[in-house]
């Protein structure tokens with residue numbers, strides 16, 4: 341590997357920011373994790389990111405990074421240098437990429453974090469042979485990213501707009517956490533599953549799900565449904581199948597618009613594996629047009645939590661020619 345074959349990836353998350361030195365083969369050679377305080381201003385955050393990058397580079401003096409890529413959990417402005425509606429308010433509309441790049445004399449840019457994860461899966465995941473790869477990231481919210489010939493496909497906001505807010509259902513009228521009503525996210529996210537399992541456990545206090553949460557000394561949540569589902573608990577399996585079917589309707593719709601070769605299921609809920617992917621695929625094939633769904637392969641995303649750092653860095657790597 342030549343000394344040029346690296347980039348720095350910064351994956352800005354809600355709880356913490358992960359920073360890594362990533363090779364053009366998609367391997368993370370060194371990583372740091374930073375938790376910024378809610379009272380930190382943008383300059384203080386830049387100083388902490390820069391210190392971590394400096395630390396990483398001094399541990400790998402032979403590595404000469406091609407640049408710095410940032411995955412930002414919000415909308416990206418068209419210049420790919422700043423964003424807004426992220427989960428660190430101090431960084432909204434702040435020229436983060438420019439400032440960090442200037443500190444190290446390196447090119448820098450940012451992508452939406454879901455878009456970055458999709459790029460990582462498309463370049464380095466198990467299904468990297470697909471030309472058109474659609475990632476459904478099902479976690480607290482639902483993110484959707486399309487990568488075509490190694491490049492993120494952008495409609496608005498640094499990704500496919502708010503595709504996880506597909507309006508799908510005459511709901512009970514309660515808005516989702518982003519504010520729309522009857523969207524997929526309000527039915528099929530970890531947030532939605534938290535509500536489902538809490539209502540279930542209130543009605544069924546003797547159920548294994550309720551007993552598990554009680555033994556952990558907290559309210560039941562989506563993670564309990566995943567764990568108990570994998571252990572074969574019928575109620576948890578049914579809840580996951582329900583979420584999978586809603587996601588399947590989303591997948592059918594996105595397949596009919598974007599014609600992906602592969603649909604990947606990632607995000608925290610994908611730890612449920614086939615308990616979620618199976619119902620998702622069946623519902624997508626039942627409800628979508630065969631013309632669009634027959635060519636699609638359904639698969640689990642393979643990079644897990646590292647997709648964020650790897651994809652942030654990968655936006656700096658040269659794009660493979662189709």
Ligand SMILES: [Zn+2]
Nearest residue numbers: 505516520523
């Ligand atoms: Zn919504």
